[in-house]
Amino acid sequence: MPEIKNQQLFEYIIDNASRMTDAWLDSRGDTIGGYSIYAKNTSAEVESKLRNQNHEFIESIAHVFICKDNFAEKGNQWAEKIAEERVELGTSIYEVVQQFSIFRRILWTFIEKFIQKNEPEISKVMEWSQELNSGFDTVIEKFTELYHLKMKESLSKQENLIRSIVSPVIPVTENVAIFPLLGNLNITIAEGLAESVLQQCSKYHITKLFIDISGVGTIDTMIANQIFQMISTLKLIGVEAYLSGIRPELAMTAVHLGIDFKEYPSYSSLKQALKENGFHVENVLAK
Numbered sequence: 001m002p003e004i005k006n007q008q009l010f011e012y013i014i015d016n017a018s019r020m021t022d023a024w025l026d027s028r029g030d031t032i033g034g035y036s037i038y039a040k041n042t043s044a045e046v047e048s049k050l051r052n053q054n055h056e057f058i059e060s061i062a063h064v065f066i067c068k069d070n071f072a073e074k075g076n077q078w079a080e081k082i083a084e085e086r087v088e089l090g091t092s093i094y095e096v097v098q099q100f101s102i103f104r105r106i107l108w109t110f111i112e113k114f115i116q117k118n119e120p121e122i123s124k125v126m127e128w129s130q131e132l133n134s135g136f137d138t139v140i141e142k143f144t145e146l147y148h149l150k151m152k153e154s155l156s157k158q159e160n161l162i163r164s165i166v167s168p169v170i171p172v173t174e175n176v177a178i179f180p181l182l183g184n185l186n187i188t189i190a191e192g193l194a195e196s197v198l199q200q201c202s203k204y205h206i207t208k209l210f211i212d213i214s215g216v217g218t219i220d221t222m223i224a225n226q227i228f229q230m231i232s233t234l235k236l237i238g239v240e241a242y243l244s245g246i247r248p249e250l251a252m253t254a255v256h257l258g259i260d261f262k263e264y265p266s267y268s269s270l271k272q273a274l275k276e277n278g279f280h281v282e283n284v285l286a287k
Contacts, residue, residue: 004120006065009128012114013062013107021054023106024099037091038099053082054103057139061107064135065128075139083146087154093147097140104136158189169200175207176279178270182215187222194230201239208277209234212270214245221256231264242266244273 013020025047028040037046060074086096111132115125171177179197201209213219213227231241244267267273 017058079143087150177206179211181213184217190226212244244270
């Protein structure tokens with residue numbers, strides 16, 4: 001029997017890339033839920049992206065059998081692209097490494113079929129096993145390194161964003177202030193804002209604070225909960241908070257959280273909140 005060449009294995013892997021990817025996508029269980037990119041019930045668009053990304057990975061890992069230089073270049077490019085995207089999506093590193101493990105087993109299962117059909121020497125099988133595992137380990141190490149760096153960059157950007165958008169508590173009388181919230185919030189920014197508000201209220205001896213959220217983009221359950229927690233904490237330090245700019249979706253979220261609006265004075269607009277509490281806009285601005 002003629003010697004089985006690495007080139008034959010490479011071509012076999014490339015030819016079966018779609019079948020391997022199908023097997024990987026089919027392996028997704030119901031245990032992965034929420035907003036994970038690896039969730040079984042993800043959208044067709046996301047699944048198509050996963051399919052393309054996995055094809056690129058297969059091509060790069062297959063080169064470990066025929067050209068180490070091409071493998072290193074392709075593997076590094078793939079790892080950088082995926083690390084950046086997974087950080088942006090908030091995908092945990094655990095989820096990604098878990099998928100590496102799952103696909104490693106799937107790929108080797110296909111290679112086993114190739115081995116059974118072609119019956120190469122045992123030394124060649126051991127060589128392939130070592131090269132495949134070494135290739136996977138190299139990509140995983142590169143991915144985790146880049147993921148860590150990009151996560152640090154992301155956190156640094158978030159911290160800088162918090163510093164730049166931390167809305168100031170604006171005193172309008174000796175003990176009354178306005179706190180306008182603007183832009184798109186995430187939980188990290190919301191937590192930073194809450195801490196800043198407490199510090200500023202204490203600094204300016206504020207006893208009444210009008211929090212206006214009409215300029216906020218989307219408010220999900222976590223953000224809404226953080227806002228109401230902030231109001232409760234303000235109350236503990238003697239600051240009475242009034243919430244304005246309430247939209248229907250926030251009201252529905254509050255109900256879902258079991259929040260009683262009677263405990264949180266709320267208004268549809270900042271102007272209404274000021275007016276109903278004895279502060280006419282014209283009078284306040286004239287002070």
